[in-house]
Amino acid sequence: MLEITNSLSIDERELEERFIRASGPGGQNVNKVSTAVELRFDVRRSESLPAPVRDRLERLAGRRVTDDGVLVIRADRFRTQERNREDARARLAALVREALHVPKKRIATKPSRAAKARRVDSKVKRGGVKKLRRSRPSFD
Template sequence: MPEQLEITSTLSIPLSELELSFVRSSGPGGQNVNKVATAVQLRFDVPASQSLPEPVKTRLLAKAGARATRDGVIIITADRHRTQPLNRADALTRLAELIRSATIVPRKRRPTRPTLASKQRRMDTKTRRGAVKALRQRKPSVD
């Protein structure tokens, strides 16, 4: 069992920063669901992490959404599988994927102006639409 969670070739998180607990799964499974704690609840305290740079922490908490608490702890619950090892691996993989997506720096948007042709097309469409509506407003003449 590796003692680090590999995120990218240059970034990894020691498993000591993660807190794994096993809880009972919900859903179907008969007697087994009531007896065995196979679901995994993974907790990762982002602000306390020493292995992540600050910009990645900020993007990670934004991407985590409802999975992050107010204190910045990301909670991932894995109960897709019927065994602890598979659910543990699933939770670690999902956390790694989330952090990997936060390492990508978004490109800055460069504001662009509409072309002259697109402005012209827009105005032509508005004129045509206005003409159609104007035809609806006229009352028929009674001659």
């Protein structure tokens, strides 16, 4: 189980890991050993997550979600398979934690009459400053 919070965890069977060759540091090792991890998680068909969380997760993940609703996380930051695996899982957990947060509904408001008056007064004052700069000095 991949623990997200105390009350929420993702079943291991819902995660699919593939080990691929990584680019970057590692010398000759980079061409021989598959240390990078591609973690796949089917967001749409997940039974571990509630529906609203799944929707928010799909929106948050953006380009990392395929057309079929599979979230793909590629981890190749480290030189060992195990650390990349932990990194991919930690990034998935962080993304799900972020999706758990329900955004506050925005309440449309209008500026007060006093705020409008202050804005107009400052614009008039600024216009006056610019008007003073326009006058040409006379050379008599």
